[in-house]
Amino acid sequence: MSAQKIPTKIVIRPFRLDDLEAVMAIEPSAFGEHHWSRQSFVSELNKPEGVYFVACEGSHNKLIGYSGFWIIGDEGHITTLAVHPDYRGQYVGERLLVNNITEAKICGANWLTLEVRASNEPAQNLYSKYGFKTVNIRPHYYQDNFEDALILWSENITTEGFDTLFKNRIAELKRKEEEFADFSRS
Numbered sequence: 198m199s200a201q202k203i204p205t206k207i208v209i210r211p212f213r214l215d216d217l218e219a220v221m222a223i224e225p226s227a228f229g230e231h232h233w234s235r236q237s238f239v240s241e242l243n244k245p246e247g248v249y250f251v252a253c254e255g256s257h258n259k260l261i262g263y264s265g266f267w268i269i270g271d272e273g274h275i276t277t278l279a280v281h282p283d284y285r286g287q288y289v290g291e292r293l294l295v296n297n298i299t300e301a302k303i304c305g306a307n308w309l310t311l312e313v314r315a316s317n318e319p320a321q322n323l324y325s326k327y328g329f330k331t332v333n334i335r336p337h338y339y340q341d342n343f344e345d346a347l348i349l350w351s352e353n354i355t356t357e358g359f360d361t362l363f364k365n366r367i368a369e370l371k372r373k374e375e376e377f378a379d380f381s382r383s
């Protein structure tokens with residue numbers, strides 16, 4: 198992707214019930230007709246194992262993305278990750294993933310996992326930047342088009358090897374943020 202995008206200052210904070218209206222405005226464009234309902238989100242936010250965040254565009258405090266995971270033992274199960282279509286390609290999704298990894302480690306996770314549609318190349322590329330690999334396939338898993346689900350797993354996120362990769366990726370993200378800032382000033 199080109200770095201010359203509209204700059205955005207992103208704030209990531211915990212997901213609150215009063216974020217639901219803005220989240221439900223994004224959800225169908227991200228996941229189609231089988232998207233989560235408002236009630237599903239309420240139930241997720243009430244689960245003790247659920248850890249959810251939103252990304253807001255700093256200057257307007259506009260909610261433009263969200264993500265979260267369940268903590269099950271030493272595993273973090275990423276349940277959702279979505280960015281408003283107008284704000285894709287600006288590293289909002291990546292910042293939400295970085296936040297998930299950081300928070301999952303704080304919660305005691307050693308591993309992260311998720312399911313993704315076989316056709317979802319943007320998401321697969323994003324996770325692969327952080328070392329996630331396909332370890333299994335659930336054939337015809339999605340009921341709308343019987344598409345396969347890929348089951349991705351991270352490597353052990355507490356290892357030195359992962360830490361090096363993670364720090365390098367964060368440094369790259371910071372460089373891109375600076376490029377965005379320069380672009381907005383020019």
Ligand SMILES: CC(C)(COP(=O)(O)OP(=O)(O)OC[C@H]1O[C@@H](n2cnc3c(N)ncnc32)[C@H](O)[C@@H]1OP(=O)(O)O)[C@@H](O)C(=O)NCCC(=O)NCCS
Binds near residue numbers: 284292312320
């Ligand atoms: C997947 C999604 C969250 C990515 O968010 P985003 O903010 O647009 O992505 P980012 O700008 O952070 O991109 C980070 C990396 O993801 C990959 N990526 C993102 N968009 C991509 C695209 N259109 N094509 C290919 N790779 C893409 C790239 O590897 C990119 O890094 P790079 O530019 O350095 O190569 C977003 O496309 C989305 O909301 N999709 C609909 C919901 C969804 O599919 N969620 C994932 C469910 S598992």
